[in-house]
Amino acid sequence: MRTRPPDPVWRLLVLLSATVAPCATAALLVAMALSGAGVVPVVAVAAAAAVLHVAAWRADRRPVGAFVAAAGAMAVLALVPMPGWSSGVWLPSSACYLLAAWRLVVAGPRPWVRRVLAVGVAGVALTAGASALRAPGGTDGDGAADDGAWSAWLPVLEAALLLAAVVAVWGFARAARAQRERAAADAARRLELARRSERAEIRRDLHDVVAHSLTLVVAQAEAARVGTREPATAQALAQVADTARSALLGLRGMLRVLDAAPAAAGDVVPSLDGLPALVAAAATPLHRVTLTEHGERRALPADAESALVRLVQEGLTNALRHVAPPLTAEVHVDWDAERDAHAVRVRVRDDGGAGPRAGDDAGVRAGTGSGLAAAERRVTAAGGTLDVERGDGHGDGRGWTLSARLPTVGAA
Known part of the structure; x- marks a missing residue:
């Protein structure tokens, strides 16, 4: 189900992620294949990148499903080694994960707001752990001893950068959601004021027109009853007056139900x-x-x-x-x-x-x-x-x- 129409900035970011990022990722995949990477890692990275782009494109319609798919693709990239890289999470296509996370926090179900942050932190921990295993003293993707190209401090630095990106995107998205909720609350208050104003106008019109007319009916029936000499006619007129009084009581009860803060003006102007x-x-x-x-x-x-x-x-x-x-x-x-x-x-x-x-x-x-x-x-x-x-x-x-x-x- 579509949560709400996406804003133009969101559309621009998704368009960029669908045009610029795939080209950069494709170039890296070619470099990865030329550097001697196996077929399985290249296919895994390509498939994960494709899932990320699809998730970003569908995030406005299916924010929860898109985020789950993007998180799974990022887990694959965190575990697949890339020559000259600690992991595939640094692919340009990985920005699609941040877009999916942003969309879910801004416009998705409320319970998922904190879950997005928890998933992001867990993903950073997974990436840092996998990078640490491939650091000096660990093994590379083929089980061979690492040649020392990785410095011992590099996984920590990468984890800090990833965590900063995840937290920053989540924080800004949470602020944007709060702003939207305030705007929605203001709109709801304005709608309620308009509704109460309309009810107050109906209440005033009922009181001014119907109550006045019923009061005239009572007065005229009583006057006619006094002037008649026919007992049956007098009884009928008395019943008319009693019925009008009962209608007045019912009208007053309805007016209490319709009671609302009145508008300053807005009456139909009598002449x-x-x-x-x-x-x-x-x-x-x-x-x-x-x-x-x-x-x-x-x-x-x-x-x-x-x-x-x-x-x-x-x-x-x-x-x-x-x-x-x-x-x-x-x-x-x-x-x-x-x-x-x-x-x-x-x-x-x-x-x-x-x-x-x-x-x-x-x-x-x-x-x-x-x-x-x-x-x-x-x-x-x-x-x-x-x-x-x-x-x-x-x-x-x-x-x-x-x-x-x-x-x-x-x-x-």
């Missing part, structure tokens, strides 16, 4: 033109809801317009949901608020009706609900402010008042 219809839909014989605008309407930024309409919707929804009828609610939009040419004030107030509905906490609308919290975030994101007060702010402690100030187009 001020729909404000009269929004207010009119909330009115029933038991719910007197009015809209008044003072001053000449001015243009609003998109986020401010969305925040204003959603705030009115939330204020009316809370009044219909938590206050027992008969109820009076007022929506007032002031475009000349305190002679501020760059702001609009909107106020949503209810008179407290016949008191809180049975089972409602008297302080439930003090700003702790998710709907009001979302409305405050919208107002703040649009550059405005929101106040939630008990009563009308002038000594009357009945009902609640939502008051927001939002900037108009041209505000600094």
Whole structure:
């Protein structure tokens, strides 16, 4: 299975290993044959070199298998003597082993990261041991006494160089893997934030649209039930109201499942033109809801317009949901608020009706609900402010008042 698309640098190194290294290795094999080496050592070295090149070419698709094959080929090269060389591990084609090791550490299974280093160290030890046996006092590949061409310190030097190459490649590959893992973790976090943002947007839309509509259904069914004289009709309307309330409870449970950190913006922008219809839909014989605008309407930024309409919707929804009828609610939009040419004030107030509905906490609308919290975030994101007060702010402690100030187009 392909782990991930290889990067261009990797492709370049594999290309070089498949073009330059084979030519240099072939030249050494010819020199090896001309120096009197047997057929078996030459064939063994040639076969090991071919396996190394195939392993490097397949390392991006099969990193584990390619590394195992390359390690086996290097073991063969470590044991086969070469005239004028301590072993065949110094062939140019041996660089393919380092490429296979790099690829496995960078993009292979995590358990193989340490195994690659262990295999590399073991290979260095095997090479050093085989070289030591062929050093002065040892024997060459034909069993004859060595003629002393090898110095006693040469195997140690070669082992140190090989170990440095193995450790360096492993260390850089491990650092590259750590960098990739950090990048993947960052991408996963960004994806999770986007997912949570989308869930939060769905949650806000469900709350703003569906919950508001269900609340209107409850209010209108109760108003119609009071106005009818038919017991069967009154019972049916009561069932409609109870069903809508049950749907609201189910919706709230679903919203808790969808709860997520909200995005600063991203709502579908409602229009001020729909404000009269929004207010009119909330009115029933038991719910007197009015809209008044003072001053000449001015243009609003998109986020401010969305925040204003959603705030009115939330204020009316809370009044219909938590206050027992008969109820009076007022929506007032002031475009000349305190002679501020760059702001609009909107106020949503209810008179407290016949008191809180049975089972409602008297302080439930003090700003702790998710709907009001979302409305405050919208107002703040649009550059405005929101106040939630008990009563009308002038000594009357009945009902609640939502008051927001939002900037108009041209505000600094």
